[in-house]
Amino acid sequence: MPTSLIIVDDFLSTRDAQSLRDVGLQLTYPEQQGAFPGRNSLERIEMDGLDRTVSNIVGERVKPVSPLQSHAKFRMTLAADKGRAKVHIDQAYWSGILYLSRPEDCRGGTEFFRHLPTHSERAPWTQEEARAMGYDSLEHMHQQVIEKDTNDDAKWERTMTAPMRFNRLVLLRPWLWHTAGPAFGDRMENGRLVYLMFFAGA
16 A cells, blocks of 8 residues: 655745755756756755654655765756656655745646556556566666657646645655646746655665
C-alpha cells in the first residue's frame, strides 16, 4: 500500500520560508541548456534536520540521494526559458519540491500524467513490470516512453496538478509521470522559484 503523493502546507515557519527565498534570490544561476527549462543554483543550501523531518512525514527513513544531483539546490524558471523535455521521472525514492515564489506570482504547480499508449500513471518498478507493459527492459521502457514521448502531448493525459502555493512542499514518488507546471515571470523576483529535494531510502 505505497503512498504516492503528500502535500504539506506551511512547511517552514513564515519567517524561515521568507528567509530561504531571500537566500535563493542571492545565489548564482549559471546559463544551462538542460533537459528542462530554467537554471539550478550553483550553490547547495542544506536545511538542518531536513532528512529527519521528511522521514517523519513519509513514515520511513530517507537520506539524500548519492550522488546528490540537484538535492538542496534552488531552481529558477522564467517564462522565456526553454528546455528539451517535459514529462519525466526522477532517479530517487522520494522527490520534494518546496514552492518559494511570492503568493501573487504563483500559478500552475507540479503536473501528473497518464501515458495513453500504456494506460499507466507511473514507470514500472521492476524488469517484470516493464515486460508486462510490452518493453524488453526498464532501459527499453525509458527509451520508448521518456525519450520518445516526453514532448508529445498526444501521448499524455494530465490527471492532476499539485497547485503552487508559497511554502507548500510537494513530496512525490519519482516514478510517477510528472513535470513542472508552467514557468512565469521576467526576472528573478517574480519567477518560478523552488527548492529541490531528492531522497533515497535509508
